Amino acid sequence: MRRVVSLYLPTWPTDRLRRRLGADAPSPETPVVLVGSVRRKRVVTAADAAALALRLYPGMAATQARALYADLQVHDADPVGDAAGLESLALWALRRYAPIVAADLPDGLVLDATGATHRHGGDQGFLEDLVAQCASVGIAARAAMADTWGVAHALARHERRATCVIEPGLGASVIARLPAGALRLPEEMVVALGRLGIDTVGEIEAKPRAALARRFGPELTRRLDQAVGRTSEPIEPVEAPELLQERQIFAEPIGAPETIARYVLKLVEALCADLEAKGLGARTLDLRFHRVDNRIEAIRIGLARPVRDIKRMTRLLCDKLETVDPGLGVEIMVLTAPATEPLFWKPVATDLTVAAVPDVGDLVDTLSNRIGARRLYRLAPAQSDVPERSSRKIAPTAEPVAETWPTRWPRPSRLLVRPEPIETVALLPDQPPVSFTWRGQRRRVRRADGPERIFGEWWRRDGELDAVRDYFQIEDDAGERFWVFRRGDGEQVVTGDLSWFLHGLFG
Template sequence: LDQALARVSEPIEPIRPEEIVEVRRNFAEPIGAAETIARYTGKLVAELCAELETQGQGARRLDLLFFRVDNRVEAIRVGTATPVRDTKRLTRLLTDKIETIDPGFGIELMRLAATVAEPLRAKQMISSLAEAPEPDVSDVIDILANRVGGDRLYRFAPVQSDVPERSFQRIAPMAPDTGEGWPGRWPRPSRLLPRPEPIETVALLPDHPPVIFTWRGVRRRVKRADGPERVFGEWWKRDAELAAVRDYFQVEDENGERYWVYRAGDGEDAATGSHKWFMHGIFG
């Protein structure tokens, strides 16, 4: 009856592809201390890395299973940004998660498997004595990804678009470059707002920057300004952008704070935009 009502755990032996590299360790006496588990984890990692090296592979994902004496199974999973078979590095990733394991009355079997592996070949770090090796940040990325989640780590890459909010995308930290370059004609703010925020301004039309603007309830007087930088709409994506225009200005207030503001429209033709002003980014 307990089995029918799922009150009793029923561990299964999954069918694993033959190419998965795995190692295991049986214990005559169950173990439970964190230090002991960490020590045997290091030994399993060393055995696994030796086997991966013979196959020219590097681990991208490791699953470490702990079989308890009461037929329950605990598990640890870690991933890497690039193929790895460095024993110390993989051991550190796994032992960082040992505290999440409940050994119960003891662990009688540990099994470590490289469930995802990719080819890993030796590569030349530099081509001459005058060159400096490229910094390898994949170790730091692996530590952070396994602590906070891989989906929370990313970097920005340029996209071919003149519209600022469409000119970048999020990619994985170790993903290859997209081949696009960042715009270099005009400086871009270090922080772009999630969406442009309306501001109240005093400005002469059609080509002058604001003299005074109010943003988030604070009135600021402009001391210096540069622009306009005209950005046209992408008519091939949206019909509404056929005549759309934005004029961007870099402005600095009396406190030295620098902002990126724009006017929707060219300041003359109503078809190009509403002629309202917006805050879009902050420099520094």
């Protein structure tokens, strides 16, 4: 099922202006407008959030805007620069998010994210990361995902939520309640529809198509059909001359899986030759299939480390060919490396007595492209005595970290996500439990060791200023070993309420 993302940048011109000015940019509280010429009149063409809050809106006369607010910051509009900036933003999104990205002038991007969202935690995680990355550089953004460009575009601009995901097949029903202008129609057409009492997309859908076509021409029905999925709307991806790319054009369209796989190998061999000539390795590969019906299918794979291994790259790409629908045939195949890094070969050790470090990069690449890169990680020590904060997630192929776990007391092989409350019988202040009940099962303690006292980290929050935990390692009659703790030191009430919790299990 196709998944299209529309990224809407409501204040793109003013956000780009602030980024361009850098340290000289006005504060976010200062209203800023851009002024340009429209039909020989100087009007406001863009306004930031502070200006919009003062009811200074695009289309207002520049003299009127200055008269309403004396401290208004006024700058000249730069539509050419704004369009070029969107192209640059599209290239950034191409490298990070999806194999098919295009500028959606004048205020957004469109991405075909089919098969690419799993690398960012699913559809919702994909949109949240996209909006967060824009916000981190001072660009306000909203994003929507749907089956078609038309629905995603409409929801991104008419929903007030930062992110909006529409389940497959529901786009037509969701867009029906939106105003007619959501179909990307010319303003004069929207006004004419309003004079006829047609205000929403659903009302347009309910009218006879022949009558609409005679009165408004083919544009209205074409936009409606594109939105509900009756007509395809191709996305022409942004191209960057600096990206390494190999292209195969076929005299006759191909569609057989074995034929496609054979040409995948040829493209990978050619791309690896280019990578070797530049001393680079690929971190991301995009393979696009241009079909005869003007639709583009694409697959994307990520690599844990820079790679130019022909066998590995071909296998990872071929693993995803089953997700590609060749339709009536593929006439062009394009293999691109949107993300590359320098690749330096390490010398081979001559001392055969030293065990070689196994290379798990191939396994990591296979798993991350199947289940998503975010779901694959390894744990590393973190500087904290509090058990749930003493580890952090790092990339599977990351270099070893300098921190180590404490060796004074052993730690359980399994730590629960959240400590679970237990009922205990124990003597205060320093005695371990005699028995405890966990998940409805009562267990008698045969051996115990402790307490190990761990204090709260007061610099994180005030509630941990006096907090204390006393941890015990205990073993029950069946030989199972547990890690439990008591809140408080058993003497001062301020240190904890003396409740008991099970936090881990020993292997």
